[in-house]
Amino acid sequence: MEIRLSNGVEVREGDTRILLDPRRTEPGVPTLVSHAHADHVPRGLKTSSSLLACTRPTADVIRARYGGIRRPVIVEFGEPMEVGSLTITAYPAGHILGSAMFLIEGRGPSLLYTGDVNPLGGLTVESPAIVPRADVIVIESTYGSPRFGFPHPQRVRAELALWAARVMREGSTPAVLAYAVGKAQEIIAALNRLLDVPVQADPEILRVTEAYKNHTKADLVASPLGGHEGGVAVVSARSKAVARRLSLATGWVILRVPRWADAGFPLSSHADYAGLVEVARRSEAGRAYTVWGRTRDLARGLTLELGMEARPLSSRWESL
Ligand SMILES: [Zn+2]
Structure with missing residues (x-):
C-alpha cells in the first residue's frame, strides 16, 4: 500500500485507489468521508457517481447541513467493506456524531486513518474513540502541540x-x-x-x-x-x-x-496533545504520518514519547 497527501489523503495498492476526506470527488475513485465537518466533506457529493462511503449519522448530518450525497454507501462500525484489493473497517472516532476512523488492510502493513479524533468522546457521540491495532497510523494534528492541554x-x-x-x-x-x-x-x-x-x-x-x-x-x-x-x-x-x-x-x-x-x-471535540499521543499509543503502530494543523510538533512528540518513526505526510508517495 502507498499513501500521500494530495486531494485529501490518497491510498493506492495495485489498481485500487481511494480518497480519504478529499476536497472534491473524482470520477470513478471511491471516497471515504470520515465525518460531517465542512473541511472533511468533499465538493461534488450531490452529483458524483463514484462510491461515497460514510456512516449513517454522517450522511444524515451532511444532508441537513450541505444538501446531501447522491448515493451514499453506508458503513457500520466494525463491519468490513471490500474496495478493490482493500478491506476497510470503520471505528468510532469520538469526535462528532458519526465520526469514523478507517482501518485499511491490504496485502502489506495495515493503515489506520484517524480523521478527527477524540479519545474522551462527548455527550452526543456514539462512544469515545475505539482505536484498533495498526502497523501505520495517519493521525490528525489540530492540537498537536504540547501547548494544547484541555481541562476535563x-x-x-x-x-x-x-x-x-x-x-x-x-x-x-x-x-x-x-x-x-x-x-x-x-x-x-x-x-x-x-x-x-x-x-x-x-x-x-x-x-x-x-x-x-x-x-x-x-x-x-x-x-x-x-x-x-x-x-x-x-x-x-x-x-x-x-x-x-x-x-x-x-x-x-x-x-x-x-x-x-x-x-x-476550552470545550473541544478534538483530542488535545496528550490525547493524540494516547491515540497513537493505543494503535501500537510503529510509524505515524501527521496531517492537518501542528504536524511537525506532533511528529516530534510521537517520536520522543513513543519512539515512533513519525513525520508529516507530504505529497510524495510513501510505501508502507
Ligand atoms: Zn472535525
Whole structure:
C-alpha cells in the first residue's frame, strides 16, 4: 500500500485507489468521508457517481447541513467493506456524531486513518474513540502541540453552566457561540443536563440537531431563537450579532479569548496533545504520518514519547 497527501489523503495498492476526506470527488475513485465537518466533506457529493462511503449519522448530518450525497454507501462500525484489493473497517472516532476512523488492510502493513479524533468522546457521540491495532497510523494534528492541554470536559461544561446561570441572574440572556455541527449539540446537551432552563438555538443549529436526534442518546431540547424570553441561547457565527453577553466554546481559547467574548470555554471535540499521543499509543503502530494543523510538533512528540518513526505526510508517495 502507498499513501500521500494530495486531494485529501490518497491510498493506492495495485489498481485500487481511494480518497480519504478529499476536497472534491473524482470520477470513478471511491471516497471515504470520515465525518460531517465542512473541511472533511468533499465538493461534488450531490452529483458524483463514484462510491461515497460514510456512516449513517454522517450522511444524515451532511444532508441537513450541505444538501446531501447522491448515493451514499453506508458503513457500520466494525463491519468490513471490500474496495478493490482493500478491506476497510470503520471505528468510532469520538469526535462528532458519526465520526469514523478507517482501518485499511491490504496485502502489506495495515493503515489506520484517524480523521478527527477524540479519545474522551462527548455527550452526543456514539462512544469515545475505539482505536484498533495498526502497523501505520495517519493521525490528525489540530492540537498537536504540547501547548494544547484541555481541562476535563466535565469541568468545562460545569464552568459554562455556572457562567450562564450568573448572566441570567444579572438579567441578561447568555449566548454561546459554537460550530453548528457537533459543538452546538454538545452544548445543548450539557445545558439540558446541568440547567433547568429553556435552550434556544438558531435555525442552522436546529437543522443539524434534528438530524442528530435520530442517532444520539443525549436529550437535545432546544427551540428557535427569539421564541420566548429567558434561558440560554446557542448560536452559530451567522447569528452571533443578536447576542449581548456572548461566550464561545472552542479549544482555541486556550491561546486567547477574543476581546468581544464575555468568556471562553476550552470545550473541544478534538483530542488535545496528550490525547493524540494516547491515540497513537493505543494503535501500537510503529510509524505515524501527521496531517492537518501542528504536524511537525506532533511528529516530534510521537517520536520522543513513543519512539515512533513519525513525520508529516507530504505529497510524495510513501510505501508502507
Ligand atoms: Zn472535525
